Amino acid sequence: NYVAAKHKADCACVDATGNNAFHYLARNTSGQQSNYLSVAAKKSLRDNFFQMAEILLNNKCDPNKMNNQAQSPLMIALESGNFILVDYLINMARVEINADTSHDGKTLLHYFAIQCDEYDLVQALTKLPINDKIKKMGRMFDSKGRTPLHYCTSKFNQFCQANKSTLASEKLKQQYGSIVEMIEYCLESVQCDSDAEVKE
Numbered sequence: 001n002y003v004a005a006k007h008k009a010d011c012a013c014v015d016a017t018g019n020n021a022f023h024y025l026a027r028n029t030s031g032q033q034s035n036y037l038s039v040a041a042k043k044s045l046r047d048n049f050f051q052m053a054e055i056l057l058n059n060k061c062d063p064n065k066m067n068n069q070a071q072s073p074l075m076i077a078l079e080s081g082n083f084i085l086v087d088y089l090i091n092m093a094r095v096e097i098n099a100d101t102s103h104d105g106k107t108l109l110h111y112f113a114i115q116c117d118e119y120d121l122v123q124a125l126t127k128l129p130i131n132d133k134i135k136k137m138g139r140m141f142d143s144k145g146r147t148p149l150h151y152c153t154s155k156f157n158q159f160c161q162a163n164k165s166t167l168a169s170e171k172l173k174q175q176y177g178s179i180v181e182m183i184e185y186c187l188e189s190v191q192c193d194s195d196a197e198v199k200e
Contacts, residue, residue: 014065025073107140148186
C-alpha cells in the first residue's frame with residue numbers, strides 16, 4: 001500500500017507476457033500448502049492475501065485481464081492452488097465467469113474440475129448461479145479432448161485407487177464427498193454429456 005500510495009506505483013501495468021500483478025499474486029501460494037497452520041495463522045494468511053488483492057483492485061489492476069496464454073488470474077489461481085485468491089476473485093472482486101478458453105482450451109470449469117477434491121473450492125463454485133455460460137463450459141473440450149466431467153471422473157478413479165487400502169480419515173471423507181459433489185454438479189446442474197467420449 002505504501003508503494004502504491006506514496007510512490008504512485010502503477011498497479012495496472014502489464015509485463016511482456018501479458019501478466020499483471022494479479023497474475024503474479026495468483027501464482028504465489030506461500031503458506032497455503034502447509035497442513036500445520038493454526039486457526040489464527042490461517043486467518044492471518046487469508047487476511048494478508050485479501051489485503052494485497054484489495055490494494056491491487058483499488059489501484060486499477062484488472063482482475064479479469066487475460067495474459068498472452070489466454071489465462072486470467074482466476075485460471076492461474078485455480079491451476080496453482082491459490083484458493084484464498086480464488087475466494088477473493090469470485091466473492092470480492094466479482095470477476096467475470098465466462099466461457100473464455102486458455103491456450104490449452106480449458107475453461108474455468110475445467111480448472112475447477114481438475115481441483116475437485118478441494119472442498120472449499122467446490123463450495124465456492126456450487127454457490128454461483130447456473131447460467132448459459134456455465135452450461136456451455138460443461139460441453140466444451142480442451143486441447144486434450146476432455147470435458148470438465150472427464151476430469152472429475154478421472155479424479156474420482158485416481159482417488160479410489162490411491163486410497164483403497166487406507167483408513168478413511170475425516171480429510172479423506174471430505175475429499176471424497178467433494179469429488180462426488182462435483183460430479184453431481186456437472187451432471188445435474190451443468191448438464192454435462194455423460195456419454196461424451198474423450199477426443200484423442
